[in-house]
Amino acid sequence: MDLTPREEVESPEDVRRRIHRKRRWAILALSVLLVVVVAFVTAQGLRNATLFFRNVDEAVAQRSELQERRFRIQGRVIPSTVRNESGITVFEIVHNCAVAEIRHSGDPPELFESPWIPVVLEGKWSEGTVQTLAGSDSHYFFSDRMLVKHTNEYASANEERISEALPDGFLEECAFDDLASQS
Amino acid sequence: MTSAKGRSVKMTATPFTRALGFLALAAVAVMALLGLVVSPPDVVQGEAVRMLYLHVPAIWIAYGSFAVTSVSSLLFLRRGKRREDKGRHYDRLGGAAAEVGVLFTGVTLITGMLWGKVTWGTYWQWDARLTTTVLLFVTYLGYLALRRLPADPVVRGRRAAIMALISFINVPIVHYSVDWWRTLHQKASLSVGRRPEITGEMYWTLLYSAVAVTFVAVWLVTHRYRVIRLEEIRDEEMLTALISQRVSQDLPPVSDGDFDE
Numbered sequence: 001m002d003l004t005p006r007e008e009v010e011s012p013e014d015v016r017r018r019i020h021r022k023r024r025w026a027i028l029a030l031s032v033l034l035v036v037v038v039a040f041v042t043a044q045g046l047r048n049a050t051l052f053f054r055n056v057d058e059a060v061a062q063r064s065e066l067q068e069r070r071f072r073i074q075g076r077v078i079p080s081t082v083r084n085e086s087g088i089t090v091f092e093i094v095h096n097c098a099v100a101e102i103r104h105s106g107d108p109p110e111l112f113e114s115p116w117i118p119v120v121l122e123g124k125w126s127e128g129t130v131q132t133l134a135g136s137d138s139h140y141f142f143s144d145r146m147l148v149k150h151t152n153e154y155a156s157a158n159e160e161r162i163s164e165a166l167p168d169g170f171l172e173e174c175a176f177d178d179l180a181s182q183s
Numbered sequence: 184m185t186s187a188k189g190r191s192v193k194m195t196a197t198p199f200t201r202a203l204g205f206l207a208l209a210a211v212a213v214m215a216l217l218g219l220v221v222s223p224p225d226v227v228q229g230e231a232v233r234m235l236y237l238h239v240p241a242i243w244i245a246y247g248s249f250a251v252t253s254v255s256s257l258l259f260l261r262r263g264k265r266r267e268d269k270g271r272h273y274d275r276l277g278g279a280a281a282e283v284g285v286l287f288t289g290v291t292l293i294t295g296m297l298w299g300k301v302t303w304g305t306y307w308q309w310d311a312r313l314t315t316t317v318l319l320f321v322t323y324l325g326y327l328a329l330r331r332l333p334a335d336p337v338v339r340g341r342r343a344a345i346m347a348l349i350s351f352i353n354v355p356i357v358h359y360s361v362d363w364w365r366t367l368h369q370k371a372s373l374s375v376g377r378r379p380e381i382t383g384e385m386y387w388t389l390l391y392s393a394v395a396v397t398f399v400a401v402w403l404v405t406h407r408y409r410v411i412r413l414e415e416i417r418d419e420e421m422l423t424a425l426i427s428q429r430v431s432q433d434l435p436p437v438s439d440g441d442f443d444e
Contacts, residue, residue: 035349042318052310052365074365109304114227120367147303152369153380154232156223 053120057098063125063139072122073100073141074149078133079115092132093119097174099134104143111148118149134176195409200402207402210395214388222388234298236388239372240396241290242316246354248284248400249323252277253351256344263337271415274340277347278330279407281323283400288320303367311360312368319357322350336415 053072054062075093081101082091089104102121111117123143130140196204218236225232255277263270295313296306307313330343361370372381372389381389 042315052308052367109302111227111302111304117227147305147308147367149367150227150302150369151380152372154228154235154372154385155226155382156384157226157229 055098056093056095056100059125059141060098060100066125068124070122070124072120073102073143074118074120075100076116076118077112081133093121094133097134097176099132099137099176101130101132101137101140102143103140104146106144106146108146109148111150112146118151120147120149121145122147134174195406195413200405203398203402203405207395207398210398214392214395217388217391222384225385228302231298231301232385234294234301235372235385236392237396238291238294238298239389240393241287241294242357243393244396244400245284245287245291245319246358247397248280248287248404249319249347249351249354251280251404252284252326252347255280256347259340259344263340269337269340271336271340274336274344275408275411275415276404277344278327278411279404281326281347282407283403285320285323285327286403287396287400288316288323292316292320308367310366310368311364312357312366315353315357315360319350319353322346322353326350 053074056073056075059066059071059073073093075095075098078092078094078099082089084090085103087105089108090101091104092099092101103126104121104123112119121141121143122145123141125139126142127138128140130137214236218233222233222236224230255273259270259273259277263273295316299308300306326343326346329346330339332339334342358371360366361368
């Protein structure tokens with residue numbers, strides 16, 4: 001063992017600084033790691049949340065990809081199409097001039113009865129020829145969960161709300177005119 | 184004030200905070216009157232719309248409180264070393280505001296769930312707005328937990344300040360989540376530069392409620408700040424008493440073994 005005194009002895013202040021510097025880097029590295037982990041978890045969580053629903057036009061366009069997969073579809077309920085067939089609520093929803101027939105099992109939420117209310121339905125495409133206001137369709141959407149997506153518009157019950165009919169320009173460019181006349 | 188046993192009792196109230204408390208109470212009473220009686224039911228949602236007057240101001244106050252926490256934390260980190268008290272008052276203000284922010288985020292979540300059941304037809308859905316809001320609640324709860332960990336007050340304050348600044352990143356994400364992603368939650372009720380889509384009485388009731396809830400929040404933050412300070416004084420006095428007790432009894436210095444049990 002070499003017991004010769006060292007020529008250069010680190011002062012306690014230098015030792016403290018060295019340890020402090022090392023600790024600072026460790027804390028910084030840990031913080032970065034924590035931020036990365038939180039960001040990753042959040043991104044994973046939001047991936048589902050951000051694809052919360054597909055609008056009717058997207059769901060129709062992606063029909064071949066979606067096949068039997070469960071997903072959420074969003075559109076406004078066309079008031080004149082709502083009917084009950086042996087406990088199944090049948091109606092049509094529209095978004096960006098695309099129309100889908102919905103067959104919903106279960107009780108719809110209370111606000112479903114409001115005209116042109118936007119709804120989000122959870123279920124899947126099913127094969128079956130149906131006649132919608134936009135023409136003949138080879139599929140309908142079978143849903144077992146309905147959520148009402150109310151808007152950020154609020155008006156007194158005593159007033160005539162503009163959106164109670166239909167939002168401006170909602171059906172202006174659609175090829176089918178029947179809908180506008182029913183608003 | 185002096186207690187029955189003759190000990191000095193420190194209070195958190197002053198004439199100003201008492202006046203503020205009464206003002207807040209009166210403002211909330213008027214808010215209840217406007218929200219529950221004067222304002223009309225909504226054409227679609229009916230009576231359920233009254234939840235708006237608590238739900239929306241609650242999250243605004245939460246955003247504001249977290250902003251105060253962030254600014255205080257920044258000042259604590261930047262200016263703390265220069266001051267005699269190491270900037271502890273910034274740390275206290277940050278902590279008090281975060282407590283109130285967490286409280287109002289909780290109120291937002293609870294009122295939102297109740298409102299959601301009536302309107303959406305469900306208490307909860309993992310959409311972007313709801314997910315980010317619950318994350319906000321949890322991260323600031325973590326911040327409050329960090330403040331309670333045993334450590335040197337200045338070191339603990341510094342750690343908490345860094346966490347507060349990191350946590351605040353989520354506030355704009357929560358607010359804009361309804362614009363950035365598709366959500367079940369509706370878009371913001373009021374936005375700068377956009378015509379409000381709320382009719383007269385409802386609009387003014389909402390704005391009034393925001394003012395009333397602000398009074399409550401300021402009153403709470405003031406008291407919580409003072410309670411935190413009193414806790415610090417209690418700890419300091421307890422430590423001083425212990426040291427003088429040791430000195431008077433001529434006991435050996437405190438060693439690690441004293442804390443084994």
